[in-house]
Amino acid sequence: MTATLIDGKAIAENLRARIGASVAALRAEHGDTPGLAVVLVGDNPASQVYVRSKARQTAEAGMRSIEHKLPAETTQEELLALVARLNADPQVDGILVQLPLPAQIDADRVIEAIDPAKDVDGFHPINAGRLATGTGGLVPCTPLGCVTLLKSVRPDLAGLEAVVVGRSNIVGKPMALLLIAESCTVTVAHSRTRDLAAVCRRADILVAAVGRPEMVKADWIKPGAIVIDVGINRVAAPELGEGKTRLVGDVDTKGAMATAGAITPVPGGVGPMTIACLLANTLTAACARRGWAAPAL
Numbered sequence: 001m002t003a004t005l006i007d008g009k010a011i012a013e014n015l016r017a018r019i020g021a022s023v024a025a026l027r028a029e030h031g032d033t034p035g036l037a038v039v040l041v042g043d044n045p046a047s048q049v050y051v052r053s054k055a056r057q058t059a060e061a062g063m064r065s066i067e068h069k070l071p072a073e074t075t076q077e078e079l080l081a082l083v084a085r086l087n088a089d090p091q092v093d094g095i096l097v098q099l100p101l102p103a104q105i106d107a108d109r110v111i112e113a114i115d116p117a118k119d120v121d122g123f124h125p126i127n128a129g130r131l132a133t134g135t136g137g138l139v140p141c142t143p144l145g146c147v148t149l150l151k152s153v154r155p156d157l158a159g160l161e162a163v164v165v166g167r168s169n170i171v172g173k174p175m176a177l178l179l180i181a182e183s184c185t186v187t188v189a190h191s192r193t194r195d196l197a198a199v200c201r202r203a204d205i206l207v208a209a210v211g212r213p214e215m216v217k218a219d220w221i222k223p224g225a226i227v228i229d230v231g232i233n234r235v236a237a238p239e240l241g242e243g244k245t246r247l248v249g250d251v252d253t254k255g256a257m258a259t260a261g262a263i264t265p266v267p268g269g270v271g272p273m274t275i276a277c278l279l280a281n282t283l284t285a286a287c288a289r290r291g292w293a294a295p296a297l
């Protein structure tokens, strides 16, 4: 068997086009457009790339992009003061503080300071609680994108056995909650799970979000399973030349292709969906705040 590759890049492009069309319709109806503020602290090269992509794709979708770039030595108080200003700004519908933050800043305190109605990352405890209780709210972008990718190959997930490897607040836990909402039977596995390979082999849906390059091997995968690889790991690639690197996921994709039914590649799988879902969340937040009818995406 050779697995179907789930083309996250194409699915994300399609979602962004639909968001752009909805934004244009809302602008025609209301004479205004949603605004997303992205805050970058410091000079982490990967974060700089992600923030640039977020700003470009926000503008391409017809929304206002507001960028705040702060030096690496920014204090927690300075960052909290900026968040307070963005909370109070009626032109700002979404606020995202790029992670990771420098060591002197407590990320949890910053996330808790964001107005939950503008928390387009869905990381605020109020939004996490709403997801846990199934009472709406803004949902973290990466898991939201993973569900869209899953449904692109299997529209009805009810009754399937799902294993999520990883228990982070940003991916693992919300992913498990979204799968429960889809009526899957969900196991959350992690570094202390006994016989992780055997647990993974039970999965009809396997989500790998551990941040360990190619940890999930072909013989951990049930034949025909849908594999969602959330990992984005940069590793040395001497075969490409001295000092060169390449991106790999948390799954040994080449090996897994022979066993899985469908799999997301890295790059070009989950990553592009993260930003597309951020734009979707910004549109959702803007409609809710402004009392506009939310378009079906």
Ligand SMILES: Nc1nc2c(c(=O)[nH]1)N[C@@H](CN(C=O)c1ccc(C(=O)N[C@@H](CCC(=O)O)C(=O)O)cc1)CN2
Binding pocket: 049, 050, 096, 097, 098, 099, 100, 121, 141, 142, 232, 247, 266, 267, 268, 269, 270, 271, 272, 273, 274, 275
């Ligand atoms: N506040 C947040 N910080 C971070 C988040 C987040 O959702 N909110 N997630 C990650 C980084 N991230 C978005 O911020 C992100 C990561 C990867 C991609 C992506 O499209 N990756 C490409 C490959 C890109 C490359 O060549 O490096 C892919 O997988 O195809 C988008 C967004 C941590 N921080």
